[in-house]
Structure formats: C-alpha cells, structure tokens
Amino acid sequence: MADEQNINEAPAQNAVANPQFSIQRIYTKDISFETPNSPEIFKKEWKPEVQLDLDTRSNKIDEDLYEVVLAVTVTAKIGEETAFLCEVQQAGIFTIGEMPEANKAHMMGSFCPNTLFPYARETISNLVNRGTFPALNLAPVNFDAIFAAYLQKRAQQAQEGQPAKLDA
Numbered sequence: 698m699a700d701e702q703n704i705n706e707a708p709a710q711n712a713v714a715n716p717q718f719s720i721q722r723i724y725t726k727d728i729s730f731e732t733p734n735s736p737e738i739f740k741k742e743w744k745p746e747v748q749l750d751l752d753t754r755s756n757k758i759d760e761d762l763y764e765v766v767l768a769v770t771v772t773a774k775i776g777e778e779t780a781f782l783c784e785v786q787q788a789g790i791f792t793i794g795e796m797p798e799a800n801k802a803h804m805m806g807s808f809c810p811n812t813l814f815p816y817a818r819e820t821i822s823n824l825v826n827r828g829t830f831p832a833l834n835l836a837p838v839n840f841d842a843i844f845a846a847y848l849q850k851r852a853q854q855a856q857e858g859q860p861a862k863l864d865a
Contacts, residue, residue: 726786731781738778750771767786
C-alpha cells in the first residue's frame with residue numbers, strides 16, 4: 698500500500714517540477730483601419746512603401762495568469778500620401794506557472810507574441826482586403842531575436858547608467 702501512495706504522488710511532484718504553460722484565450726482587443734486619402738489614392742500606381750511596427754506589453758491578471766498584447770501597426774504610403782493605416786491589438790490570456798523569472802520574461806516577450814502573431818497577420822490581411830487594396834501578406838517575425846535585442850539594449854543601458862568606479 699505504501700508503494701501505491703508513492704506512485705500516485707509522483708505525478709503531482711512532477712507537475713510542480715515542470716513549468717506550466719497554457720493558452721486560456723486568444724482575442725482581438727482593438728482594430729483600426731483608415732484610408733485617409735481615398736478615393737484619390739486608388740488612382741495612383743500601386744507601389745507602396747510599407748512600414749511594420751510591433752510592440753508588446755503584458756500584465757498580471759491573477760496568480761500565474763497573464764494577459765499579453767501584441768500591437769501591430771502597418772502603414773502603406775505612396776510617396777507622402779498614406780494609402781492605409783492598419784492597427785491591430787491581438788491579445789491572449791496565458792497561464793504561466795512556476796519558473797525562473799528569466800524564463801517567464803522570455804515566455805511573455807517572445808513565445809506569447811509568436812503565438813499571437815499569426816492571428817494578427819490574418820486580421821490585417823482581411824482588413825487590407827476589405828479596403829480593396831492588393832493582398833498584403835506579412836512575413837513571419839523572429840520574436841526571439843527581437844527579445845534578445847531588447848535584453849541586450851537593457852543590459853547596455855544598465856551598464857551605462859552605473860556610476861563610474863574610481864580606481865584606488
């Protein structure tokens with residue numbers, strides 16, 4: 698009987714030892730699509746300059762429960778005129794269990810946005826299509842590289858912000 702208790706307790710101990718991650722919900726938090734220069738912009742030759750801006754933020758909702766928001770802004774210009782401006786805030790609620798803070802930061806700064814991006818990309822594609830502009834297919838984004846650059850920049854700023862040490 699004692700052996701049975703040890704066997705039954707093992708999965709519970711493993712669950713605590715293994716980090717927990719799950720997606721609770723993915724949803725669109727905000728959408729905006731503007732064509733400030735229509736209908737005149739439709740007369741111009743379609744050779745736009747497309748700019749993509751990304752931003753992420755997160756907040757703790759409850760113990761081990763976080764909301765992560767990926768804000769994607771796409772601006773298409775022909776010369777100085779804006780053809781369209783598309784903004785999507787794709788959000789998700791994620792359970793992120795016990796793990797080191799560095800791993801938790803990586804989950805919220807890279808893994809979660811990587812999960813949200815395909816949804817934002819599809820929403821943007823649909824909005825551009827409804828605006829009767831040619832198809833816009835955003836390329837995949839390497840959120841690991843963006844997060845690594847962010848960490849490097851923070852480390853550099855922290856290093857520069859430290860007072861200089863005097864040599865004795």
